[in-house]
Amino acid sequence: MSSAPPNQARAGELRQLLQRAAHAYYVLDAPEMEDSVYDRLYRELLELEAAHPELITPDSPSQRVGGAPAEGFSSVEHRIGLLSLDNAFTPSDLDAWYSRLLKVLDRTGDLAMVGELKIDGNALALSYEQGLLVQAATRGDGERGEQITGNVRTIASVPLRLQLENPPAWVEVRGEALIPDETFAAINAERAARGETLFANPRNACAGTLRQLDPKVVAARRLDFFAYTLHLPKDTPQGPSSQWQSLQWLQAAGFKVNPNAELLPNLAAVQAFFSAWDTGRRALPYATDGVVVKLNDLRLQDAAGFTQKAPRWAIALKYAAEEAPSILLRLACQVGRTGVVTPVAEFEPVPLAGTTVSRATLHNADRLAELDLHAGDTIVVRKAGEIIPEVVRVLSELRPAGAVRLELPQVCPECGSELVREQGEAATHCVNSSCPAILRGALRHWVSKGALDVDGLGAKLIEQLVDRGLVGSIADLYGLDAALLASLERMGTKSADNLVAALAASKQQAWHRQLYGLGIHHVGEVNAKALAKAFPSAADLATATASTPESITAVFGIGGEIAQSLQQWFATPANQLLLRALEQLGFPLAAGPEEPGAISETSLTGQTFVLTGSLPTMSRSAAQALIEAAGGKVSGSVSKKTSFVVAGEEAGSKLSKAESLGVAVLDEAGLLELLKAGSG
Incomplete structure (x- = not known):
């Protein structure tokens, strides 16, 4: 048996020496080699690898830093999930x-x-x-x-x-x-x-x-x-x-x-x-x-x-969170997409757990009454879980003379409708379905990253659309034209065109994203995935809520509260009208061929895609979701096994490598056409 060539043997020896020294220094905190010796051996390895690149191995200390800047990060599925802790x-x-x-x-x-x-x-x-x-x-x-x-x-x-x-x-x-x-x-x-x-x-x-x-x-x-x-x-x-x-x-x-x-x-x-x-x-x-x-x-x-x-x-x-005192400036109220009115304390800014905070939720009327807040009170604030600011208590001994007690308003601060609090419930609601705040919240939720992921439709633009009466429901978004959008503040022709295209592309999002986007009370992303897998269309889910509610609670993780919420939502005439409007706009409201609950394969099953550059109307995550919903896979690097490279503006080395390997290159329009053909 012949021994390894001298260069190969020396490279292996250097790697072992340097790895052992690095482990002792960084992990054991017990250095066993002088810095000057480490530097000399490291330089020797670099010179050896430069002269003989075939000696470079993935575990070489020289490979800790040496890659070119990345174009972006690809999404990967964990072999074993990373759950959070209670x-x-x-x-x-x-x-x-x-x-x-x-x-x-x-x-x-x-x-x-x-x-x-x-x-x-x-x-x-x-x-x-x-x-x-x-x-x-x-x-x-x-x-x-x-x-x-x-x-x-x-x-x-x-x-x-x-x-x-x-x-x-x-x-x-x-x-x-x-x-x-x-x-x-x-x-x-x-x-x-x-x-x-x-x-x-x-x-x-x-x-x-x-x-x-x-x-x-x-x-x-x-x-x-x-x-x-x-x-x-x-x-x-x-x-x-x-x-x-x-x-x-x-x-x-x-x-x-x-x-x-x-x-x-x-x-x-x-x-x-x-x-x-x-x-x-x-x-x-x-x-x-x-x-x-x-x-x-x-x-x-x-x-x-x-x-x-x-x-x-x-x-x-x-451990108990860091606390800080501040002066209450005013009581504000926020109206959420479900109509819940949340009191918010606005106070003098204070540094807390690494950031400066000036607002904290007060949750509901009960918490407001429990704190006994008065105008100008000195309050103690902390970050719950080191993240969310909250008011812990009031230092009533520092209260100004004649301070007025603060309570929730009787009418909605957005639309003026009378607020309602059902017996036994903590939350106070605005029940006006036409309330601008409820509509804005519903629209923001529909286009959010976890739902339809519509790039280019932010909170400021939604506010303009609602305030000008241009949009009265989710379905109205899909009737907007580029000329109208271009006339709005901070919108140009290109941005308007891109937004119209992004809205059109969102119709191909997965069924569980559409279900989550509807904003049904208690139906979050995880529950939407579970429900979409068990009920592969809106029609199936509506039928189950009306005729066999026990089939809803039979789904893992879905309890009676969610089942009741689904039943109420599907029984509401306005929501039935919304579903019909979405179907007429081209939303299937059903699982695609490769979604959970679907039954057939497509011609894209097993095809590998690589995304590079900025696409004109959708984010990379949205493009990846469409590809995976159609049965394709998304990789972070180009190889001979790559089926297609989808290239946008400022595409980098991945595009060059695709061209050198003869891999097919698509733009966004080509991708959408391929997805449409593949689903057929």
């Missing part, structure tokens, strides 16, 4: 979760758990095949995320190759990307010196960094990564049987695991862990807003299962 804010919340868990498992006594710090960063999904990092993606909606592999390769604490002699065929790792506080301060100091806008907080800076198109920019910001979840093939020999063992497996494979995790024998130990870190977190070099508790035994995790949104076997315990 939250607990008080000891009683934790007790209730634990009691539910015992009931689900039909057990009594203590359950061993693992406590981990809840890092305030950005969740990532890492995919390895045969030990090599092949894909990194953002959480996205939990089912699909953005493919950001080139950027994640720049994170030194993410191994490009697992440190295992015989890695499994595939490994899925979940963890948190973050920017440590010291690094964040340095980044903002550099931005201040250049006169650039400062980042609000490390989490926002991390999220923005991960979506940079140039990996060199990402590398310069020195992100870090903690791994916390492991998924392996079921038949992996000697695979971990507990979460604690999973963390040890991740460490052995070369990942950085947060050193503050603890194995907790019972609920009392969980409470102690949570309390200890409420104080201890202030000394950490990174942000954390709570702890995560997971059932340790993986078999019991499987037995506990999941709700529609979260695992039953884990929960996030959140």
Whole structure:
């Protein structure tokens, strides 16, 4: 057996030395090589690879930064979904979760758990095949995320190759990307010196960094990564049987695991862990807003299962949010698309959890009465879950003399109709279906990203259309012509043409998006997908709500409240008129050939598309949704296996590569024509 050529052997030796040194420095925080020695060896490897490009391997340290700026990010489906966690804010919340868990498992006594710090960063999904990092993606909606592999390769604490002699065929790792506080301060100091806008907080800076198109920019910001979840093939020999063992497996494979995790024998130990870190977190070099508790035994995790949104076997315990006092300036009211009137406190701006806030929801009339708000009150504000501003309490001892008590108005602030509050309900409603606020909300929802995703129809334009009486319903949007739109404020001929084309293209959106876009109370994106799969047309769903309501509640995740809401919506004459109008406009209101609930294939099934450049009337996500609904697949790179490249303005290297490989190139019109022909 002949030995490897000298250059190949030396390159392999250098890679091993540098990988081991980087792991010791970035993951173990125990440097074992002088910087000058590391730099010399790294330069030697670069020179060797430059002279012999065939020696470059995907796990080479030289490949952490070196890719050209990306044209954009493609959407990828997670092999295993990234669900969110339920939250607990008080000891009683934790007790209730634990009691539910015992009931689900039909057990009594203590359950061993693992406590981990809840890092305030950005969740990532890492995919390895045969030990090599092949894909990194953002959480996205939990089912699909953005493919950001080139950027994640720049994170030194993410191994490009697992440190295992015989890695499994595939490994899925979940963890948190973050920017440590010291690094964040340095980044903002550099931005201040250049006169650039400062980042609000490390989490926002991390999220923005991960979506940079140039990996060199990402590398310069020195992100870090903690791994916390492991998924392996079921038949992996000697695979971990507990979460604690999973963390040890991740460490052995070369990942950085947060050193503050603890194995907790019972609920009392969980409470102690949570309390200890409420104080201890202030000394950490990174942000954390709570702890995560997971059932340790993986078999019991499987037995506990999941709700529609979260695992039953884990929960996030959140610390009390930062609070700040401010002066109440006025009480405003917002009317939502369902007619619900929400009181909003407007107060003097205060810095809170990394941002400046000046408005907070007061939820409803009950909460308003409970707070006993008066004009000019000093209020205490915090961010619920570190995100949504809310008024916690009123400092009544600081109330101005003669201050007037604040209450919800008797009439709608938008249309002047009398407001209604049904007995037993917390919400106050405007019941005038012609109310401009309700119409504006319905239109914004219909064209939103999760629904029909109509690019170019923003809130300002919708406001003009409603205020001028040009649109009185969703269906009226499709009667607008380019000349009329071009006459509106901030609209030109090209923008108007693009919007008309985008509205026409939206008729081909998936059935579950149309269902979600109708804005039926309690029917969110997840529920719309489940309902669309079970009832592949509006007619099927309407029939079921009227004649067999039990078939609605038989759908996983759909309860009686949603079934009742559907029944009321389909029984309303105005909504029946809307459905008929949409059908006359060309909306099928039914599942396409490749949607859940559909039964036939199309000629595009299995075809691979690549999107590049800016399309004239639709976003890339909208184009991808249409392609996937027609049975096609969307890839982020061009190869000989690519069926079509869809090119818009400023198409880059993907278009050049397609032309060199002889791959068919389509513009947006060609894509729509192909989709139309394929569905036929």
